[in-house]
Amino acid sequence: xxxxxxxxxxxxxxxxxxxxxxxxxxxxxxxxxxxxxxxxxxxxxxxxxxxxxxxxxxxxxxxxxxxxxxxxxxxxxxxxxxxxxxxxxxxxxxxxxxxxxxxxxxxxxxxx
Amino acid sequence: xxxxxxxxxxxxxxxxxxxxxxxxxxxxxxxxxxxxxxxxxxxxxxxxxxxxxxxxxxxxxxxxxxxxxxxxxxxxxxxxxxxxxxxxxxxxxxxxxxxxxxxxxxxxxxxxxx
Numbered sequence: 001x002x003x004x005x006x007x008x009x010x011x012x013x014x015x016x017x018x019x020x021x022x023x024x025x026x027x028x029x030x031x032x033x034x035x036x037x038x039x040x041x042x043x044x045x046x047x048x049x050x051x052x053x054x055x056x057x058x059x060x061x062x063x064x065x066x067x068x069x070x071x072x073x074x075x076x077x078x079x080x081x082x083x084x085x086x087x088x089x090x091x092x093x094x095x096x097x098x099x100x101x102x103x104x105x106x107x108x109x110x111x112x
Numbered sequence: 113x114x115x116x117x118x119x120x121x122x123x124x125x126x127x128x129x130x131x132x133x134x135x136x137x138x139x140x141x142x143x144x145x146x147x148x149x150x151x152x153x154x155x156x157x158x159x160x161x162x163x164x165x166x167x168x169x170x171x172x173x174x175x176x177x178x179x180x181x182x183x184x185x186x187x188x189x190x191x192x193x194x195x196x197x198x199x200x201x202x203x204x205x206x207x208x209x210x211x212x213x214x215x216x217x218x219x220x221x222x223x224x225x226x
Binding site: 102 | 146148153154155156157158161201203213214216217218219221
């Protein structure tokens with residue numbers, strides 16, 4: 001139980017385009033999901049907290065217009081990186097709140 | 113806000129030995145302390161957790177201890193195996209239902225040498 005999936009696992013896009021990453025809780029409902037960014041050999045940096053049916057809460061320094069988050073259902077949250085630039089290249093990880101906090105497998109984004 | 117410090121940043125042990133990773137936290141209101149294992153290129157996996165009303169919890173070769181007075185908690189792995197090699201993160205959060213933002217430590221890279 002408590003499985004969280006992410007899609008895609010890897011994506012390469014050109015600078016200026018937008019990329020959508022999906023996060024799904026497969027066997028439980030998650031009112032709250034979190035989006036993290038992780039740089040190589042570093043800890044997880046919380047970007048935003050996503051609550052079903054309401055606007056996401058962004059951490060200080062995270063541009064909400066650049067990282068659009070939608071949590072339309074209790075099992076799905078999406079992160080859209082708009083007008084991506086090479087500096088947005090990173091490992092993006094979501095987590096869903098069930099009995100504990102369960103993480104997805106991550107999405108490696110490379111912007112060329 | 114909460115601040116979590118994790119030590120050591122790297123740890124190398126011989127297969128079969130024990131490994132101990134320690135974390136300290138600053139917010140005395142924190143009441144839930146999970147540990148995650150992250151393998152290369154994957155998301156973190158919850159391996160064990162402990163609540164503030166418990167001093168120790170064990171699951172096979174893994175145990176976690178909590179000292180609320182000193183505000184520190186530790187992960188103990190016994191009889192280590194090469195597949196235990198990974199990055200381990202501790203976290204602390206304040207919640208009655210596990211919901212809420214976790215504050216993570218900086219991670220410990222554990223290497224188990226065969």
